[in-house]
Amino acid sequence: MENMKDLVAKMKSRVLGKTGLKVKILGVGGISPQNVVEKALEYGLNFYDVHGYKDAQGADGRDRFKNAFSKTNLKRPEVILTARSAALTCGELLGDLDKTLKMLDTEYLDLYGLYNITQAAGRVEKAMGPGGALEGLKKAKAAGKIRFIGGVSGHHHKEMLQLIKTGEFDAVMVPVNIFDQDVINEVLPAAKKLDMGTIVMKPFAKGIFTRAPEAALRYVFSCDISTAIPGMLALSELECNIGIASRFSGLSVVDMTALKQEADEISKAEGNNICRQCGYCVPACAREIDIKNIFYIERQASRYYSRDWAQKAYAEVVNNAKKCIECGECEKECPYGLPIREMLKKAHADLAI
Numbered sequence: 001m002e003n004m005k006d007l008v009a010k011m012k013s014r015v016l017g018k019t020g021l022k023v024k025i026l027g028v029g030g031i032s033p034q035n036v037v038e039k040a041l042e043y044g045l046n047f048y049d050v051h052g053y054k055d056a057q058g059a060d061g062r063d064r065f066k067n068a069f070s071k072t073n074l075k076r077p078e079v080i081l082t083a084r085s086a087a088l089t090c091g092e093l094l095g096d097l098d099k100t101l102k103m104l105d106t107e108y109l110d111l112y113g114l115y116n117i118t119q120a121a122g123r124v125e126k127a128m129g130p131g132g133a134l135e136g137l138k139k140a141k142a143a144g145k146i147r148f149i150g151g152v153s154g155h156h157h158k159e160m161l162q163l164i165k166t167g168e169f170d171a172v173m174v175p176v177n178i179f180d181q182d183v184i185n186e187v188l189p190a191a192k193k194l195d196m197g198t199i200v201m202k203p204f205a206k207g208i209f210t211r212a213p214e215a216a217l218r219y220v221f222s223c224d225i226s227t228a229i230p231g232m233l234a235l236s237e238l239e240c241n242i243g244i245a246s247r248f249s250g251l252s253v254v255d256m257t258a259l260k261q262e263a264d265e266i267s268k269a270e271g272n273n274i275c276r277q278c279g280y281c282v283p284a285c286a287r288e289i290d291i292k293n294i295f296y297i298e299r300q301a302s303r304y305y306s307r308d309w310a311q312k313a314y315a316e317v318v319n320n321a322k323k324c325i326e327c328g329e330c331e332k333e334c335p336y337g338l339p340i341r342e343m344l345k346k347a348h349a350d351l352a353i
């Protein structure tokens, strides 16, 4: 088996825009479990999302990173850390940041930004206005708690463009894969124009690509991005991705054909309404409908399993689509503008026994 440390040493680095930080083209996504983070540190990857995502056992991403890092001999400056806050006000953001620094047992973060900027409830205006979260980011930078303002994340390309154009950020975090052409055609060039670093989430469109995952990752590296940070749930995924990234020299015609073929099949099976499993709609539903899981069952049924399997799985969903009162609150949170109400009706008609 190839030596992972050698492969990482060979892997290309890119400059993260105006921060000047040199990051490997493969970084580590915030949902990765502790054993994956430990190995990634050991192999020499240098860019980590330390956002507080919970794992299946409820462990916080910051604790997972701290535990993994404490097992190494690495010094803090040898890794580049990014996190975000969902706060919209200056005070809340500074509170979030202090908590994150304490949990990570570090004095500073390299990048700190805003989390999941969406179109809902005037969030952009609030975060960017007087007393807003941006003010907190500037104070944190002046106090030396963060080196750069950035890694601001969002799936709505219009809001991301709005934020980028303010010129206030050093880096953005956006989804890039073959389905996110708005980001590739509009957001990445706008960020590039202002010399912002571009950190890529969802390179596999939340696991949608299963037959051509290597091509999916090379596709992302071939876009004008700084680094991609897939969440890697198993060591095998980490090692496979290190292999792809270290050998990356471009996207071949064969890759593009395989990727397009799989993307076409997915689109055909699911229409244009493809749920990316981000889960942002879930907290918006007062009826606690298990939206993400319902669409997951539908997708698995159309791609891998039988109708019987899907009907049984759907029967176990306690808050199923029948309880939807069509208030539309979930749709305001969906980064992909999906017609969730309509999709839920279809799912229920297809899957209810």
Ligand code: SF4
Residues within 6 Å of the ligand: 284, 285, 286, 287, 288, 289, 291, 323, 324, 325, 326, 327, 328, 329, 330, 331, 340, 341, 344
């Ligand atoms: S439209 Fe239905 S699923 Fe969406 S928030 Fe309202 S009740 Fe929940």
Ligand code: SF4
Residues within 6 Å of the ligand: 274, 275, 276, 277, 278, 279, 280, 281, 282, 291, 292, 295, 333, 334, 335, 336, 338, 340
């Ligand atoms: S419906 Fe939209 S917001 Fe909800 S999980 Fe799917 S992609 Fe995410």
